[in-house]
Amino acid sequence: TNLNIVLLLSDVVEQMQIKASQSDVEINYVSDELPEILGDYDRLQQVFINIIHNAIKYSNRGDIIDVVSAIEDNHIVVSIRDYGPGISEIEQKRIFNAFYRVEEDRSRGTDEGGSGLGLYIVKQIVEKHEGKIDIVSQVGEGTNIIVTLPILSVLIYGGDQDEKNAK
Ligand code: ATP
Ligand code: MG
Numbered sequence: 268t269n270l271n272i273v274l275l276l277s278d279v280v281e282q283m284q285i286k287a288s289q290s291d292v293e294i295n296y297v298s299d300e301l302p303e304i305l306g307d308y309d310r311l312q313q314v315f316i317n318i319i320h321n322a323i324k325y326s327n328r329g330d331i332i333d334v335v336s337a338i339e340d341n342h343i344v345v346s347i348r349d350y351g352p353g354i355s356e357i358e359q360k361r362i363f364n365a366f367y368r369v370e371e372d373r374s375r376g377t378d379e380g381g382s383g384l385g386l387y388i389v390k391q392i393v394e395k396h397e398g399k400i401d402i403v404s405q406v407g408e409g410t411n412i413i414v415t416l417p418i419l420s421v422l423i424y425g426g427d428q429d430e431k432n433a434k
Contacts (some may be wrong), residue, residue, distance in 0.1 A: 296334040298336040301338055333347075348409065359402045366383060398415050400414050
């Protein structure tokens with residue numbers, strides 16, 4: 268269905284506000300005016316909930332998380348930036364694998380745990396929307412996760428279902 272990313276992200280940011288304030292982290296969201304895109308609202312919400320949840324998990328108390336959505340060429344670009352520990356280049360190649368979690372994070376006392384499935388699922392959903400996901404991160408500086416979604420895209424997600432319904 269047609270959806271408005273600005274509304275979707277505002278919704279997600281509002282949902283994550285409680286979790287953020289518990290960790291004494293502030294989420295700051297700014298956006299351009301964006302055209303509607305085709306996509307699955309619930310799945311895309313899941314994408315941004317996962318990424319923002321990670322950002323909160325790996326932030327320090329008092330940190331800010333910057334969420335920005337903008338339009339670039341024929342794409343909507345959403346960036347979620349935190350000022351946490353960052354992810355090394357070697358780990359960046361692995362964290363989209365199912366069940367993968369960075370070793371230091373598991374052994375760190377503050378780690379609240381996780382299954383290591385979050386980013387794996389995120390990537391599947393983004394790719395179903397013909398989008399892509401990039402990481403820009405340096406250890407000690409923080410992490411920027413960038414999701415790019417095409418504006419003129421054919422909705423593949425749930426396509427199988429539609430085909431079934433048509434029969
Ligand atoms: P789950 O999301 O299933 O609860 P998880 O958060 O550990 O578990 P992913 O979301 O897939 O799993 O992330 C994989 C790993 O990537 C994390 O365990 C963590 O080591 C690293 N990671 C993800 N996001 C960040 C981030 N913003 N900063 C630092 N490390 C991160
Ligand atoms: Mg996660």
